[in-house]
Each structure stands twice: as C-alpha cells, then as structure tokens.
Amino acid sequence: MYSHAELEAIESASKNKNLYGDLKGTTMYISCEPCMMCMGAILYEEFDKLVYAATLKDSNDNYCKEMITNIDELAKYSKSKIEIVKELHRDKAIEVLKNHKDKIKNRILITGAVSGADESSKEIYRKLNSIIGEYNSKNMQIEVYSPLDTMKFTGNDYERYERAMNILKDTSIVIAEMSNISTGQGMELQEAARLNIPILIIAKQQSKISGLVKSCKNVQDIIYYDKDIDSIKNEILDFMKDNYLLVHGSFGSSFSNWIPYLRREIESKGLVVYTPDFPTGVGFQNYENWSNLLKVYVEANTINENTIIFAHSIAPIFICKFLVENKIKVKRLVFVCGFNNYLGIDKDYDIVNESMYFDNLADIKNYCDDIVCFYTDNDPYVKYETEKEFATTITENQILISGGGHLNSESGYIEFPELLKYI
Ligand SMILES: [Zn+2]
Numbered sequence: 001m002y003s004h005a006e007l008e009a010i011e012s013a014s015k016n017k018n019l020y021g022d023l024k025g026t027t028m029y030i031s032c033e034p035c036m037m038c039m040g041a042i043l044y045e046e047f048d049k050l051v052y053a054a055t056l057k058d059s060n061d062n063y064c065k066e067m068i069t070n071i072d073e074l075a076k077y078s079k080s081k082i083e084i085v086k087e088l089h090r091d092k093a094i095e096v097l098k099n100h101k102d103k104i105k106n107r108i109l110i111t112g113a114v115s116g117a118d119e120s121s122k123e124i125y126r127k128l129n130s131i132i133g134e135y136n137s138k139n140m141q142i143e144v145y146s147p148l149d150t151m152k153f154t155g156n157d158y159e160r161y162e163r164a165m166n167i168l169k170d171t172s173i174v175i176a177e178m179s180n181i182s183t184g185q186g187m188e189l190q191e192a193a194r195l196n197i198p199i200l201i202i203a204k205q206q207s208k209i210s211g212l213v214k215s216c217k218n219v220q221d222i223i224y225y226d227k228d229i230d231s232i233k234n235e236i237l238d239f240m241k242d243n244y245l246l247v248h249g250s251f252g253s254s255f256s257n258w259i260p261y262l263r264r265e266i267e268s269k270g271l272v273v274y275t276p277d278f279p280t281g282v283g284f285q286n287y288e289n290w291s292n293l294l295k296v297y298v299e300a301n302t303i304n305e306n307t308i309i310f311a312h313s314i315a316p317i318f319i320c321k322f323l324v325e326n327k328i329k330v331k332r333l334v335f336v337c338g339f340n341n342y343l344g345i346d347k348d349y350d351i352v353n354e355s356m357y358f359d360n361l362a363d364i365k366n367y368c369d370d371i372v373c374f375y376t377d378n379d380p381y382v383k384y385e386t387e388k389e390f391a392t393t394i395t396e397n398q399i400l401i402s403g404g405g406h407l408n409s410e411s412g413y414i415e416f417p418e419l420l421k422y423i
Helices: 005-013 036-044 056-062 071-075 090-102 119-138 147-152 157-169 183-194 211-215 229-240 259-267 287-299 315-326 347-356 361-366 384-394 417-422
Strands: 027-032 049-054 083-085 107-111 143-145 171-177 199-204 219-225 243-247 272-274 307-312 332-336 371-376 398-401
Touching (some): 005 027, 005 036, 027 056, 036 071, 049 056, 049 090, 056 090, 107 157, 107 183, 119 229, 157 171, 183 199, 243 259, 243 315, 259 272, 287 315, 315 332, 315 347, 371 417, 384 398
Parallel strands (some): 049 083, 107 171, 199 219, 243 272, 243 307, 332 371, 371 398
16 A cells, blocks of 8 residues: 555544545645545545645655646546645745755765874875765765865864864764874764764774774774775775665554654654555555565665664564565664564454464574564553564564553654664
C-alpha cells in the first residue's frame, strides 16, 4: 500500500474504513494539490469540497518530482459534485516546500590542527577536499569546510569560535584529522558530540588517539593511513555513503508510529533515509511480497555494509530472514519489539505474520555485528518472554523499556528519542 498524507487523513477520519462515501459533506484542506492517487480517494469518499494551496507543479519546481495531473478532469468521473478551491495561500505553501528542502543539513566539516600547520598537513587537507569533492559531484549542494578555510579566517578568538559553531549547526558529517592535535579540534569535536553529528576520525598510523575521543558515541570509525591519505580514500567515501532504512510493522505504514519522527531526525542530519511502504493487509502482506519490494533497494545498491536499519514489530524478523537468505551484510540493526514464531495475536495478524517467521534467526549475527533490541514488559500484542527470547538469540545489547507497551503510537511513541543514539 502506498500512503500519502491525504490517505492517512482519510483513514483516520473515516468511521467505516470499508465504505466509500463515508466522508460525504466534508471539506479537505491540503497544503499541496493532490496527486492522482489521492484525488481518486477524495472522489471515492465523496468529499463536498477540496481546498489546496501549492500546485503539483510548484512541488515539482521547488521540492520533489511529481506527476502532473489534471484534477478537474478526474473530478468529472466523480459520482457526486465536488467544489475545488485552488491556490489559496499558494505563495506561503511554496515557501514551506522550499524551506523544507533547505533545512536538510548539507555541510561536511574537516577539522584538524590549524595553527602552525606545515606544508605536509596542508597537503593532507587539500587531498581530503578533493576526495570529498568526488562524493560531492554525485550529491550536489554539499559545502565543505576545512582547516584551509580556517587558516584564511582573520577574526579574534571569540569570532573564530562563533564561526566554528555556526558551521557545525548545519554539518552532517565531521571528518577529524587527528595526527596532530590542537585545541580548536577539541572544541569542535565536543560541540559535534553535543549536536549528535557523526564523526569520522582519520590519523597517520602510530598517532595517539585519546581514549576519550575513542569512546565518544559519535565517533563512528577510526581509519589510520600510512603515508598517503589517498590510500584510505574508498573508506572515507564509504563512510559518507551511510544510509538508513526504516521498516514498519504489520498493518503499519511509513506514516505510522515513530517512523515519521525518526525520518525527520535522520534527514535533519543531512543523511539519506528510505522509508518504504510495504504491502499490508490480509492477502497482500507476506514474506514474498515484502522481499520483492526490498530487492528493488538491494538492486539499487542502497542496502549494504553502510546501511543502518530500524525495524518495528514484525519487521525485525522479516529483515533478519531477508538478510540471511540473501547473504547481505549491514552496518547496524536496531530492532523494536521484534519477535519470532509467535502466533495468537489475532486471526488477521497471524495470517500476515506467519510467512515472516524463520528458524535460523541466530544466523543474522553473521551478517551484522552491531545489533540492538528494544522491548517492553507490557506489550499487549506479544508476550514479554517472546520478545526477550528474540533479543537474546541475536544480541547482548538489549534495552528494556518498562511500561512501553508495543512502543507504537498507541502507547505514546510517536517520538522515540532513545533511538537517536543509533543514528
Ligand atoms: Zn498523493
């Protein structure tokens, strides 16, 4: 099932989800003209009135690609008459579309010793700039700051500090060259840690990296190089290609529970995140159908050793089975209320869940060495012992949230800050 905001609104407003025309007499207000799928749903539900702000073309021009459609033509097929109010506060809506795009953090900060930097360290920064330039050419709009820019800056210490903080605010990745340590670096790294920005440490072999830096949770990796920094070029590029996949549970969608929250948080760090909508409902949700969709991502090389997957409810076991069967390694798995071989939730859940179960669950450890499982002691759908057993089979890294229910919107989890630590 695809889901758009209009469909979500219809679903939550509709009293009887199986009857068309349930929302007769209602007006729908949308910030952007509906796509043909949503317009179809609006007509089926026999809304009296539709009010929209930006047009599909505005979205196309300012935000994301849309198929332009003629909703007046579509409205002619409707059983009942619908009044359409167009382009109300259109300018403001266009601003929202533009701002949303601008909000994505697009800076990469290279930090390293600045004062008294000799020619050889300048050469390192130049090479780093050009390595990142290769990444940049495929991912437009990225700005790179390095100590070479800092050296040119002629402010006093306070202005220097202020400048660094301003750069960090919109930074998605910090690459810290730590062969030579300077105080400025420490300040930048501390602030990066506070802002939860991923940090990659690189240093010449034999450099001493302090335990404090090593143990910082934002430090994602430390790569040592021998003389030439170009020798670790691919590792640096791989680090920057990290991506995220968020997978919803049975009868869920990419708009359900904490998935929109987590997506926003990841996007706000300028990172790439995918939130596919898997087929749901009896007759649609099964292992084969879900696999077919995920294979599209695998073919596009978006699920690989740089991928971090967050999955809820039935999705953890689906992901384990999929990765093991397809022999795909990933960087990290964060599972929320996962379970295996559990029937008895209710008839519909059992039908859609059954094909996801899988007996060689422990094998997932061969495909990922960083797995964390969240579960609770009062899940109304799945027994505590079942979730605990699932977690224990695959990892020692377990987090029990007491009283958290199924860690879904029903138990108040439309936000889930505990997950941010694993981005
Ligand atoms: Zn739509």
